[in-house]
Structures are given as structure tokens and as C-alpha cells.
Amino acid sequence: MNAPSVIETVIETRGLAKAFGTNRVLDGIDLTVARGESLVVIGGSGSGKSVLLRTILGLEQIDAGTVRLNGEPATAPVRARFMHDFGMLFQTAALFDSLPVWRNVAFRLLRTMPPAAARARAIDKLARVGLAADVADRMPSALSGGMRKRVGLARALAADPAVLFFDEPTTGLDPQRAAGINALIRGIVTEAGATTVTITHDMGSVRTIADRVAMLDGGRLRWQGPVAAMDTAPDPVLRAFVEGRPAD
Ligand SMILES: Nc1ncnc2c1ncn2[C@@H]1O[C@H](COP(=O)(O)OP(=O)(O)O)[C@@H](O)[C@H]1O
């Protein structure tokens, strides 16, 4: 909190490359995420958005390039420190099916908090994503896809981390729920000062959540800039995506 020197760059990749066999998914990505910023990554299905987040986190080996976290090369101890104050919503929610909802949400809290306090925190976070307290004791298999997504979101938020990644937070939600989740994510940045990276295809999410937008296409960052510049940027691939037209 009162660190003498605040590092302004939370994530920095240079020349990041990742292929699966002959499929060159990331082909030289230079990306910077500043502290307190909300970056939204857009791009077509299969363009490497999820892989980008996974490589930053070290969940995928990279073929080339560098990742720096909080200003330091992402060695194992640097990653461990980063992960300590980090939350993520995976695209598939990735809940533990053998644990009730509240234990999923409180999973990390239970290492350091008494169970009753962790459960109360979980119920509070469930309320923030629009889920009533009675959901806490259900099993994930008894929930709809949209509810599972919201449980995953509550889990990401549980410890109030400084850095959050959201992989398609509104996919599978109805428009009203999606708007609520977009507002929640924006509030986490604006009110709590978190740093967030959000992947989405939903232009409503982009406009609500983003300070800055980066578009992945063909393994490269096709375009990046402030969200306010997105509507006047001439790039034809960006225009097609933003306007929901098929790219030429
Ligand atoms: N573990 C994996 N093994 C092989 N191919 C993968 C793996 N993960 C992702 N891919 C491929 O990488 C590409 C990008 O995937 P992904 O990042 O999930 O796309 P999206 O932009 O939709 O999130 C796709 O062609 C996908 O099939």
C-alpha cells in the first residue's frame, strides 16, 4: 500500500510468441498494462486472446519474447508474488464440481480466514454478482451456465485483488445481467483502483469497461488505443469488428 516506489507498469510483454504445432497463435506481441488501467482485448474467435492471458500467467510456455510483471522479469518468485494479489475469471468458469458454491468462491480465503468469515465474504461477493445467499450451498452442477460464470466472477473478486483478468465475463448472460457485470468490473477499476485485463467480443462490455482497447488479429496486435479513439480509427479489420460486420 504505502510502498515507497509504486511501479506503474503491471504487465509488459515484448515479442511474445506462442505456436501450437504449425498454428502460430501469438507472433510478436508487445503489450503494456499500466497500474489502475482497464485494458480490453478484442479479436475474433480463435485469435489467441485466451492464450495471451495464459502465457502472461505462465500457464503456457512461451516460444519467444519476454514477460515482465510489476517491472521485473517473470521468474518463479516474481510470478508467485504477482499471483498472490491476483484474481481471474476463466472463460469456462473452471469451478470445482465437488465443492459447494461458497467453497469455490472462498477457496483461497479459506487458507487464511476462519471458515465462518470466509463464508460470509463469499456470500457478500455472490451478492455483488447478483446471486442470492441460497446459491452458496448449491453444487456447481445445479447451476445454469450464466450462474456458473457469475460464481467464477465472485471467486475472482473474493480477496479484492489488485490485478484481475476476466476472460469473457458476460458470455452466456442475458443483456441486463451483462450490463450489471460490466458496471461491476468498471467499478472495480474506478472505485477500487484495480488493474484489469478483460477479454470480450461484446462491444457493450468494451465501451463500459475499457480505458484502452487492444485488438488481436493474425497473431499480432492489429490496433491499440484509448477506447475513445476506437470509433474513428480507420483500420478496416477493427471497423468490421466494432460494427459487427464480417471482415473482408
Ligand atoms: N492447449 C492448446 N493446444 C493446441 N492449440 C491450442 C491450445 N490452446 C489454444 N489453442 C489454439 O490457439 C488458438 C487461439 O486460441 P484461444 O486463445 O483460445 O482463442 P480466443 O481468441 O478465442 O480466446 C486457437 O486456434 C486454438 O485452437
Ligand SMILES: [Mg+2]
Ligand atoms: Mg478465449
